[in-house]
Amino acid sequence: MMKNLKLKVARVEHDLSQAELAKKVDVTRQTIGLIEQGKYNPSLQLCISICKTLNKTLDDLFWQEED
Amino acid sequence: MMKNLKLKVARVEHDLSQAELAKKVDVTRQTIGLIEQGKYNPSLQLCISICKTLNKTLDDLFWQEED
DNA sequence: ACTTTATGCAATATATATATTACATAAAGT
DNA sequence: ACTTTATGTAATATATATATTGCATAAAGT
Numbered sequence: 001m002m003k004n005l006k007l008k009v010a011r012v013e014h015d016l017s018q019a020e021l022a023k024k025v026d027v028t029r030q031t032i033g034l035i036e037q038g039k040y041n042p043s044l045q046l047c048i049s050i051c052k053t054l055n056k057t058l059d060d061l062f063w064q065e066e067d
Numbered sequence: 068m069m070k071n072l073k074l075k076v077a078r079v080e081h082d083l084s085q086a087e088l089a090k091k092v093d094v095t096r097q098t099i100g101l102i103e104q105g106k107y108n109p110s111l112q113l114c115i116s117i118c119k120t121l122n123k124t125l126d127d128l129f130w131q132e133e134d
Numbered sequence: 135a136c137t138t139t140a141t142g143c144a145a146t147a148t149a150t151a152t153a154t155t156a157c158a159t160a161a162a163g164t
Numbered sequence: 165a166c167t168t169t170a171t172g173t174a175a176t177a178t179a180t181a182t183a184t185t186g187c188a189t190a191a192a193g194t
Contacts, residue, residue, distance in 0.1 A: 017140060028183055033141065040181065043108045043151080044129055051130075058125035062111055063118075084170060095153055100171065107151065110181080 003038040007061050010054040011036075025049040070105040074128050077121045078103075092116040 011021050011032075018036070019029040027046060034040040035050075042050075047062050054061070078088050078099075085103070086096040094113060101107040102117075109117075114129050121128070 019140075029141085030143090030184090031182055033143095034182090037142085041110045041112045043110060043181070044114055045108045046181090047111055048130070058130050063115070063125050086170075096171085097154090097173090098152060100173095101152090104172085110151070113151090 002064070004036050004061070007050065007054075008036045010056055010061060014054055021050070021053065024053045069131070071103050071128070074117065074121075075103045077123055077128060081121055088117070088120065091120045 011018070014021075016024070018032040022029045022032045025032075025046065026049070031040065031042075031046075032050075035042050035046075047058060051057055051061055078085070081088075083091070085099040089096045089099045092099075092113065093116070098107065098109075098113075102109050102113075114125060118124055118128055
């Protein structure tokens, strides 16, 4: 799996730590960290929750053009 | 959870049955059926796989504007 | 120097997505 | 009438997302 740098950038743009974002979307810090590292395959609802918190869409944060 | 009518429409536009789409994305027919019924919270990778098969993006099929 | 803060990592536990198998029904084909 | 085809549903099993707890480290604040 691949790192999700777009998520990390969006999070930092909102001046949130992994722990702070985690609390907002009601998961643990580890879950956010692992998603950013590309070691998890998150659920759609969690992705949507993260997007709404960061004012982004699924395509913004979780869509990859390349293969 | 809410039904995913956009997925069903996109699938039908491609003239695929639930079973045929399932085979293409390597899950079971039940999984596709339950996603369409909104009874599952699919993984991001499965969503992406479905999108690529149906020539759509995540926002096209899995993003909901309303709340 | 000490204390937070942020992050990575690891082991175990729990919840749930998904598979497997099977049965039921309605519609369409023959 | 019979046979497919498509879909819903349900029970059990398995894989894995996520939680929990704890330890380690590097950077920044004091």
